[in-house]
Amino acid sequence: MRALVLDAEGRTADVQDIRLPVPASHEIFVRVEAISLNPIDSLYVAHPLASSGRTIGSDFSGTVAAVGSQVPSTEIVYGDRVAGFLQGACSVNDRPGAFAEYLVVPWDLVWRVPDSLTIEEAAGVSLVALTAAQGVWYRLGPDAPFAYVTNSVKQEHPHDRLDAQPDTINFLVYGASTSVGLYTAQLARLSARPSGRAIKLFGVASKARWSLLKAEPYNYDYLVDYRDSDWHEQIWALSAGEGMHYVYDAISEGDTVRRNSSTLAPNGRMAIVRSREGGAWIASNMSIEPIYGAVWEGLGEEVQYQGFTVQKSPAARNFAVQFYRWLSTAVGSELKPVSIRLMPGGLNRVVDDGLELLGAGIMEERRLTREEVWMRPVSAEKLVYRIQDSLNVSESTA
Ligand SMILES: NC(=O)c1ccc[n+]([C@@H]2O[C@H](COP(=O)([O-])OP(=O)(O)OC[C@H]3O[C@@H](n4cnc5c(N)ncnc54)[C@H](OP(=O)(O)O)[C@@H]3O)[C@@H](O)[C@H]2O)c1
Structure with a gap:
């Protein structure tokens, strides 16, 4: 599968082919459909804590494609739409992040995306x-x-x-x-x-x-x-x-x-x-x-x-587990999701556009010199990429 992988020496990340993860008994295997960016994702690419080779990125949403043997079927089943976050490359600990085509996550650390939300809106909520x-x-x-x-x-x-x-x-x-x-x-x-x-x-x-x-x-x-x-x-x-x-x-x-x-x-x-x-x-x-x-x-x-x-x-x-249970019913009714800006180009454009917009550390240093409409300053919104857009860069940025 393709994933966005940290190059710590180069202070960047590249799309690479890596092995599919295998879910443990308490985990679900998720086909990632959308990801959303957080300032910490860009901070720790610009100032790496992790070693090269770690998948970056935190927020994701997608569909359950397999479940571990101990995942209760009363709670989560194949085909459910879910969202959550992994730790990206934001620590010294060696754990994979979410900017990939597939990931594994404990079944109780995701929330179920209600029908009222698009999968892209859901990607921006969890973290x-x-x-x-x-x-x-x-x-x-x-x-x-x-x-x-x-x-x-x-x-x-x-x-x-x-x-x-x-x-x-x-x-x-x-x-x-x-x-x-x-x-x-x-x-x-x-x-x-x-x-x-x-x-x-x-x-x-x-x-x-x-x-x-x-x-x-x-x-x-x-x-x-x-x-x-x-x-x-x-x-x-x-x-x-x-x-x-x-x-x-x-x-x-x-x-x-x-x-x-x-x-x-x-x-x-x-x-x-x-x-x-x-x-x-x-x-x-x-x-x-x-x-x-x-x-x-x-x-x-x-x-x-x-x-x-x-x-x-x-x-x-x-x-977190209880909050996500509540979120599964509250988001879209009691809780309004933050607006999203759908960014073009999928995984391939995350570093050059999305991380560029979020800057390398502090808000005051967010400097923009680009004129594309999707490169305007981030204000009261989440930057979201669709994984399927990774295939069609020229088409989606046209
Ligand atoms: N501790 C944690 O685990 C944790 C988790 C998540 C986030 N964070 C941190 O929380 C902060 C916010 O994250 P976020 O994703 O919510 O940020 P964000 O949405 O990207 O923040 C953008 C907003 O910041 C406002 N802003 C910029 N400089 C400001 C200032 N000096 N005073 C007041 N508002 C200012 C901008 O307002 P205008 O457009 O109106 O100028 C803009 O709307 C980040 O530093 C992030 O790293 C920490």
Whole structure:
């Protein structure tokens, strides 16, 4: 089969013929139909952690083409449409990624794609929606609309969650137009439902995205522009001096973490998407240590970076399994998928177009000099490729 394989020395990836994977007894074998890109895919091609030869890429959707002997037929069968993510080349650990014609994945770490979603839309959901859910529900702690094993989460993260939730929660999403931010806002709103609490949603995004963010399903109460140098002071003023009970910084670069922390109420909590150790942000003397997590924890495996390790977490895996069960019925009804941009050329164009658009590390470095219509800046959308388009490059880019 063809797969997009890392060339660590060249800091790129090439389409190569590699062996078909074989499913273990608890795994399913998936014919991949669509893939979607994440900034971490491009980050770790430009700055490789993995060795050459590893299949890159995280998000996929496709059809179940075979099942392992211990996969319960009540849960998943041949022909089901599913979506999920693998770890790509985003760690030192040697695990294959998803940008390939076929892959294997544990049966309970995919969600079933409802008929209301196209397979291309489904490809863009798994990684960013779980990133948002881990931050909002698993780490910060407002109520989720599904059950999961919270005792073990509290043991693993004894200081992260607020002991008592206020009646009206002030929730700030920094980077509200990122894909992670678009899910975070929806999940924060959903939290209010089971508890009967009110949530006031504050967002930081460019003005060009405000009409989207004021409308359903996001319904932001207050928006400020990240290009204003005093955006954090504007947020504080809009909260009438109460501050934020929860902050989700969906950028976590430069001074965003420090400024976001200045909007927190005295007992507030803050989730971030990039680690202190990774060096994308620097801050000292903050009132709290922000809570970082890697979405990969949901796969239930240890994740080695250069210099630090995210430990294997059964609690995070349990949360991911329950979240995906919920997603199978919620996406398309309770949860609106982020819009997609269908990119031309399949696997063959991922490096030269898609990874180019996402840049090699931080948002500010996304520089574009290309004029094709599909090379416009990424804003409030996911980049998606169809695997079948890999065969017809000239036709699909014409
Ligand atoms: N910890 C984890 O496991 C994990 C998992 C997933 C993602 N991430 C990280 O989360 C971040 C977001 O990922 P994503 O896929 O959601 O990103 P994305 O959709 O590609 O983000 C693009 C958006 O970022 C906005 N933006 C750019 N610079 C900004 C700034 N300085 N302030 C506020 N908004 C800004 C842009 O807004 P405009 O177009 O309006 O300018 C654009 O809409 C990335 O850094 C990613 O690596 C971490």
